[in-house]
Amino acid sequence: MTTVLLMGPPGAGKGTHAGHLAAHLGVPVISTGDLFRRNIADGTELGKTAQGYLDAGEYVPDEVTNAMVRDRLADAEARPGFVLDGYPRTLDQARVLDEILGAQGRSLDAALVLQVEAETLVDRLLRRAEIEHRSDDTEEVIRRRFEVYHEQTAPLIHFYSGRGIHHEVDASDDIDTVRTRVWQVAVQLKPAA
Ligand SMILES: Nc1ncnc2c1ncn2[C@@H]1O[C@H](COP(=O)(O)OP(=O)(O)O)[C@@H](O)[C@H]1O
Numbered sequence: 118m119t120t121v122l123l124m125g126p127p128g129a130g131k132g133t134h135a136g137h138l139a140a141h142l143g144v145p146v147i148s149t150g151d152l153f154r155r156n157i158a159d160g161t162e163l164g165k166t167a168q169g170y171l172d173a174g175e176y177v178p179d180e181v182t183n184a185m186v187r188d189r190l191a192d193a194e195a196r197p198g199f200v201l202d203g204y205p206r207t208l209d210q211a212r213v214l215d216e217i218l219g220a221q222g223r224s225l226d227a228a229l230v231l232q233v234e235a236e237t238l239v240d241r242l243l244r245r246a247e248i249e250h251r252s253d254d255t256e257e258v259i260r261r262r263f264e265v266y267h268e269q270t271a272p273l274i275h276f277y278s279g280r281g282i283h284h285e286v287d288a289s290d291d292i293d294t295v296r297t298r299v300w301q302v303a304v305q306l307k308p309a310a
């Protein structure tokens with residue numbers, strides 16, 4: 118079983134590499150951003166709650182996000198492990214995640230932080246805006262998302278480094294190069310059976 122999370126600023130490539138890594142490990146990706154977007158597209162109550170926050174570049178309240186992730190982690194699908202993309206993003210979420218996993222008799226193996234300099238991130242997000250038309254990929258909202266990341270999520274790096282499960286990955290190069298780096302970290306976690 119491998120339980121990993123990917124952290125990093127908006128545009129760092131969390132979604133891309135969470136997908137690759139999960140496929141390698143044979144476990145599901147749990148992406149809070151994707152779950153919110155799917156709920157918005159489906160017009161669910163959860164989606165209605167989340168929409169305003171996403172459009173403003175703010176975080177959805179912890180109790181809403183934590184409840185959604187709690188459900189996902191209880192699924193049979195997540196029993197062999199998981200790759201978390203975009204969760205936890207606050208200290209409260211990190212503590213709740215510990216609680217959920219502890220109650221299941223497991224814990225987090227690794228927190229991977231994807232590192233990319235700010236200029237590259239803005240370029241990537243503006244390019245993605247042209248392709249995906251995400252409502253939160255406008256210049257103004259992107260700026261706010263960076264602020265929120267630095268205020269609320271960057272402190273989590275200390276939370277996980279204090280526990281010795283934090284790994285930095287240089288994510289500024291092309292996708293294949295970064296994928297190899299991510300995989301090198303994952304391989305160290307679990308020696309081949
Ligand atoms: N763990 C979370 N807590 C609160 N809000 C979240 C969380 N994950 C995603 N969101 C909401 O969804 C938006 C988009 O998330 P995501 O797709 O993961 O962005 P990115 O991958 O570009 O960082 C966030 O700006 C936020 O509004």
Ligand SMILES: [Mg+2]
Nearest residue numbers: 131132150203
């Ligand atoms: Mg994403």
